[in-house]
Amino acid sequence: MDLVKPFPRPSPTTRPFWDGLNECEVQIQRCEGCDSWVFYPRTRCPSCLSDQLVWRKVSGLGVLYTYTLARQPTAPHFAKETPQQLAVVELDEGVRMTSTLVNVEPSDIVIGMRLRPYFDHVTDTLTLLRYQPG
Template sequence: MEFEKPLPLQSPAAIPFWKALQEETVLLQQCDECSHWVFYPRNHCPRNLGNSLTWREVSGEGVLYSYTVARQPTAPHFADEVPQLLAIVELKEGVRMTSTIVGVDPNDLKVGMPLVPYFDHVTDDVTLLRFTVRNSKRS
């Protein structure tokens, strides 16, 4: 079956991030001048505007910073994911990213709960970074 949901746009600056996800690895940029971790991928550091950024492998582990439970589809394409667990996850490096949580009962969600990456291979070319709890059926 073909994947029929919208796929994220992959900007040129983000290509290493997306390629790493296909290999079930999380890469973040880190500024070579001030050591600030950078996400979303870009061409300069938002802290000092330096353009010397290096991709570094990280665990992808973090905590649930905030969430909402969408009990109605956010778009028709996502009707099969209801209830959809939309989240902001803060990685150990301090960056925050929006994602979805899988393999967790909505009633068990707690701000601050530890999360691990779940690599969702939706097509041959695109892997989405979602999150789950350690030792879930999806981790």
């Protein structure tokens, strides 16, 4: 029997991020108090504590900051997906996000490689942001 995978549950704070992904758009927060990008979604800027955070559409393009090949599943739900290609992606705006790599062989993964979004529509209402070379 397959286990039901744990999926993100959008909150009022994170909802715009998830709604953007459903439309194949990457949106992150921009602080109007100090002009910095903010990710993960928050109610206050971690740099200046302003609550003037606005959502902006970005390209989603970035580079591979670091990665690991998880040969042991990180949870039973992912037993059929090993090795999991877990990645930290640094967007061109400077923020980093955890993701998974797709459409690339493990032997072709290189730190610093250019990456572009892969919008994985896992359900009618949830899209996960994965990354692929490009």
